[in-house]
Amino acid sequence: MTLLAAFADERATAERLASELGAPLHLVALHRFPDGESLPIVPATSGHVVVYRSLNRPDRKLTSLLLAADAWRRAGASRLTLVAPYLCYMRQDAVFRPGEPLSRDVVSGWLRAAFDRVITVDPHLHRTPDLAVLLGPETLTLSAGSLLADAIGPGADDWVIVGPDAESAQWASRVAAALGAPSVMLSKTRLGDRSVRLSSTGLELVRGRATVLVDDVSSSGGTLRQAVQRLLAAGAGSVDVAVTHSLLRPADERRLHGAGARRILCTDSCRPDGAVRLAALLASTLKDDFK
Ligand code: R5P
Numbered sequence: 001m002t003l004l005a006a007f008a009d010e011r012a013t014a015e016r017l018a019s020e021l022g023a024p025l026h027l028v029a030l031h032r033f034p035d036g037e038s039l040p041i042v043p044a045t046s047g048h049v050v051v052y053r054s055l056n057r058p059d060r061k062l063t064s065l066l067l068a069a070d071a072w073r074r075a076g077a078s079r080l081t082l083v084a085p086y087l088c089y090m091r092q093d094a095v096f097r098p099g100e101p102l103s104r105d106v107v108s109g110w111l112r113a114a115f116d117r118v119i120t121v122d123p124h125l126h127r128t129p130d131l132a133v134l135l136g137p138e139t140l141t142l143s144a145g146s147l148l149a150d151a152i153g154p155g156a157d158d159w160v161i162v163g164p165d166a167e168s169a170q171w172a173s174r175v176a177a178a179l180g181a182p183s184v185m186l187s188k189t190r191l192g193d194r195s196v197r198l199s200s201t202g203l204e205l206v207r208g209r210a211t212v213l214v215d216d217v218s219s220s221g222g223t224l225r226q227a228v229q230r231l232l233a234a235g236a237g238s239v240d241v242a243v244t245h246s247l248l249r250p251a252d253e254r255r256l257h258g259a260g261a262r263r264i265l266c267t268d269s270c271r272p273d274g275a276v277r278l279a280a281l282l283a284s285t286l287k288d289d290f291k
Helices: 008-021 058-074 103-114 131-135 145-152 166-179 222-233 250-258 279-290
Strands: 002-007 025-032 038-041 048-052 079-083 117-121 140-142 159-163 183-185 187-192 195-199 210-218 238-246 264-266
Touching: 002 008, 002 058, 002 279, 008 025, 008 048, 008 279, 025 058, 038 058, 048 058, 048 279, 058 079, 058 103, 079 103, 079 279, 103 131, 117 279, 140 279, 145 166, 145 238, 145 264, 159 166, 166 183, 166 210, 195 222, 210 222, 222 238, 222 250, 250 264
Parallel strands: 002 025, 002 048, 048 079, 079 117, 117 140, 159 183, 159 210, 210 238, 238 264
Antiparallel strands: 025 038, 187 195
16 A cells, blocks of 8 residues: 655645545644754555655755654555655765765765655756666656646747756757757856856857757756846847746746746746646656555
């Protein structure tokens, strides 16, 4: 028997997954002590638990998730699967300056110790060729590329797909292939948390064309904002934005529109109102567990 669980703050998104699977959703009760510590109380089972927990805002979510995994083990759960559409801390995939941690490996180690299987979507695999090395052999990496392409919509003859930096090539080329559109990559130098410098060679292609900037994640929106400006300066007819994971705050989105972005498309991995729904994609990998 497999039990689908989630935390109340992601109920809406997890319910879409439950509905695709035709399975009831069980909520973890989360008690907060006055000092800020958390105490999750899980629906107990001796079977397989699939827990939906997207790991945006990770410092708030990780402790209670890892405690919940311990509670399930103690209650006798035979197997634990984590469905984390957004996988946190993957961008700190190197010690960039002396004194920094290798956060990717630390957080992966915690998840690997707690879960038998992790399912995620478009993780930031820049210096990480194989996520299974970090998270275990059963790790499953899905892509939202074709869902984003569907959301971008018809008009393939016209689109030019643009990746804002070298790392984005893996996601941008998938979307470009799904749309049968040409693609071009910019290159990026990061100057600070919210500040980047983009170089733009080869942008003749975008003149007068409908362009779509594609990336795995938008965090402060700084990268995409500058990319939008570059494309418009190069004569693009329009600039849409399509990211798998949007961590943008409303003010960041406003700034992005202010810079000239027409549409901002994203999945519901980090925000329940994301127009591109991941439930069917996730359910397709889980349906055998719920037969
Ligand atoms: C990093 O390479 C990622 O793919 C994104 O480009 C980056 O995280 C975006 O960050 P921000 O929105 O803060 O510029």
